[in-house]
Amino acid sequence: MYKHHKTVTRALSLFVLAVTLFSQVLMTSMVSAAQITTRSLTLQAGASDGGSKPGGVVNHLFTFTTPTEGNIGSIQFLYCTLAAGSCTTPDGLVTTAATRASESGATGFTMVNTTNGAPYITRTAATVSANAVLVYQLGNVTNPTTTNKTFFVRITTYTSEDATGTATDAGTVNASTATQIVLDGIMPESLVFCTGETIGVNVALVPDCASATPGVIHFNQLFSPIDTATSSSQMAASTNAGAGYVISVNGPTLTSGSNTIAPMSAMAFGVHGVSQFGLNLKANTALTSTTPVGIEAAPIANATNYRGQAATNYDTVDEFKFTSGDVVANSANGGAGGTDAQIYTVSYMVNVPGSQPAGTYVTTLTYICTPTF
Numbered sequence: 001m002y003k004h005h006k007t008v009t010r011a012l013s014l015f016v017l018a019v020t021l022f023s024q025v026l027m028t029s030m031v032s033a034a035q036i037t038t039r040s041l042t043l044q045a046g047a048s049d050g051g052s053k054p055g056g057v058v059n060h061l062f063t064f065t066t067p068t069e070g071n072i073g074s075i076q077f078l079y080c081t082l083a084a085g086s087c088t089t090p091d092g093l094v095t096t097a098a099t100r101a102s103e104s105g106a107t108g109f110t111m112v113n114t115t116n117g118a119p120y121i122t123r124t125a126a127t128v129s130a131n132a133v134l135v136y137q138l139g140n141v142t143n144p145t146t147t148n149k150t151f152f153v154r155i156t157t158y159t160s161e162d163a164t165g166t167a168t169d170a171g172t173v174n175a176s177t178a179t180q181i182v183l184d185g186i187m188p189e190s191l192v193f194c195t196g197e198t199i200g201v202n203v204a205l206v207p208d209c210a211s212a213t214p215g216v217i218h219f220n221q222l223f224s225p226i227d228t229a230t231s232s233s234q235m236a237a238s239t240n241a242g243a244g245y246v247i248s249v250n251g252p253t254l255t256s257g258s259n260t261i262a263p264m265s266a267m268a269f270g271v272h273g274v275s276q277f278g279l280n281l282k283a284n285t286a287l288t289s290t291t292p293v294g295i296e297a298a299p300i301a302n303a304t305n306y307r308g309q310a311a312t313n314y315d316t317v318d319e320f321k322f323t324s325g326d327v328v329a330n331s332a333n334g335g336a337g338g339t340d341a342q343i344y345t346v347s348y349m350v351n352v353p354g355s356q357p358a359g360t361y362v363t364t365l366t367y368i369c370t371p372t373f
Helices: 002-032
Strands: 037-044 057-066 070-080 099-104 110-112 120-128 132-142 150-158 167-176 191-196 229-239 245-250 276-280 327-330 339-351 366-371
Touching: 037 167, 057 070, 057 150, 057 167, 070 132, 099 110, 120 132, 191 245, 191 366, 229 245, 229 366, 245 339
Parallel strands: none
Antiparallel strands: 037 057, 057 132, 070 120, 070 150, 099 132, 110 120, 150 167, 191 229, 229 339, 245 327, 245 366, 276 339
């Protein structure tokens, strides 16, 4: 009995010693790995998916600092559901198509992605200085599919080229998938059109119909056979109509009782001493003996997002016409398509003969903007 007891005691002592030695080796291996610092994982957008989209095919950007100077032959990125302990690959994660998309700090690596959830990059081992900042982008990674779920990546550096053996430096980063926020809105068929004596612009220098002044407009002087009377009004238009818009003018000529001033039925220059009422949408330079009248459409048409222009018969400097129902402007510059807001300035001119009966001459003009969708 005594001999048997000694044998059992000795065997038990050897077992305890073996376990102790194994634990010391394991602890020594773990303790020997220095802590990676300043580490992060950024989920970056892929070709079509947002970076944190559950199940999205995206890019994972790792940035970290390795404290230990020495050779690095491989770096493993182990994806787990927990920061420590046994590692379970997050549901839906796919790294077997991952690529080493970019690198800096220590270069020359290629991707090994044969084991899902445990890709590593490898190279012929080369020295990396202490406190080196390393940056690696793993492309074409499929995120875990669980929404709003945190996952962890354990980063480990090795002197070996196959992510085995004793770790040099190690650290853990985490990230999370996130519910995508989907916004939708409707842009309806749109036409913004206004008229007034003047139309201002807002702080972004966009024509602002809210600032349009009343449309009661006086000519700059009394009518006279030896000079031309002028005035102007403005209008602004924009639309997303696929075929753009046309603007027409509608109304009678200037009238006082039974007396009228002749509307100009064809484009012509103003002539003193002749009965004429006409308009155009140009910057006129030689209309009066005092100052020019009118300006070009603003912003000027560029055949892309600004298509508005004066229409035929109303688009020649110092020549005027007036026929009720005529199209005076359109958005045909550059072909069919929508156009941002532009301001048109309509210039009016009146000449009269010396025999023109006295009176207050008035007309009410209506401008109509018609979009075609």
